[in-house]
Amino acid sequence: MYSYVTSELRQLVDKYFNTSGKQSITGHSMGGHGALICALKNPGLYSSVSAFSPICNPMECPWGQKAFTGYLGSNKDTWKAYDSCQLLKTYSGPALNILVDQGAADQFLSDGQLLPDHLETACATASQKAIVRMQDGYDHSYFFISTFIGDHLHHHAKFLK
Numbered sequence: 001m002y003s004y005v006t007s008e009l010r011q012l013v014d015k016y017f018n019t020s021g022k023q024s025i026t027g028h029s030m031g032g033h034g035a036l037i038c039a040l041k042n043p044g045l046y047s048s049v050s051a052f053s054p055i056c057n058p059m060e061c062p063w064g065q066k067a068f069t070g071y072l073g074s075n076k077d078t079w080k081a082y083d084s085c086q087l088l089k090t091y092s093g094p095a096l097n098i099l100v101d102q103g104a105a106d107q108f109l110s111d112g113q114l115l116p117d118h119l120e121t122a123c124a125t126a127s128q129k130a131i132v133r134m135q136d137g138y139d140h141s142y143f144f145i146s147t148f149i150g151d152h153l154h155h156h157a158k159f160l161k
Contacts, residue, residue: 006038006045024156028052028145029108032100036084036119043093047159050099050152052145053106056119057085063113085115085122098123098130099155101148103138 005025013019025046027035032054039049058064059079068079080086102109102116109116116132123130138144 001034002038005034006042020160022047022160024048024050024160026050026052026152026156027054029140030055033058033084036098037082037087039096039098040084040087040091041081043091046096048097048099048156050101050155052101052148052152053103053108053114053140054084054100054116054119055114056100057083057115057122059083059086060118061113061115062111063108085118088122088126088128091126091128095129097155097159098128098132099152100130100132101144101151102132102134103140103144104134104136105138106140106144108140 010023014021023046025035025038026049027033028051032051033056035049035051036054036056039046055061055064058068059076064083068082072078072082100116100119102114106114108114116134120130120132122128123132135144135148138147
């Protein structure tokens with residue numbers, strides 16, 4: 001999916017739509033993790049990035065450790081290239097404009113899988129601007145995304161003009 005999103009899909013969109021050449025990226029859960037790493041691994045490619053309930057620090061959560069071991073093997077140095085908190089440590093591109101929304105009632109948050117506080121800390125340490133919002137009463141559902149997608153579209157529109 002990484003090469004499809006960062007290369008093939010972009011080429012298709014540019015071919016069939018009148019684009020400005022600026023791009024943003026967003027995603028939910030694992031896709032939110034993907035959006036963050038796509039932006040961090042490709043400095044300057046995206047004007048902004050947003051995510052709903054992203055898996056922020058997979059190296060430090062049970063799901064991420066299981067998935068990384070299965071897909072990447074047991075060498076944790078290899079994992080760093082797919083963990084947004086690790087990528088922030090070496091990111092040297094233009095400032096990203098990051099927006100993250102997290103439901104406070106999300107079962108994956110309470111299970112220690114998402115770790116948005118780790119992303120906030122990593123962004124602060126890297127002097128990277130990020131807005132991380134905890135939304136009371138929301139979980140990991142479509143209703144959560146549908147409630148706040150307008151905010152994410154406005155966020156991206158500011159940087160795509």
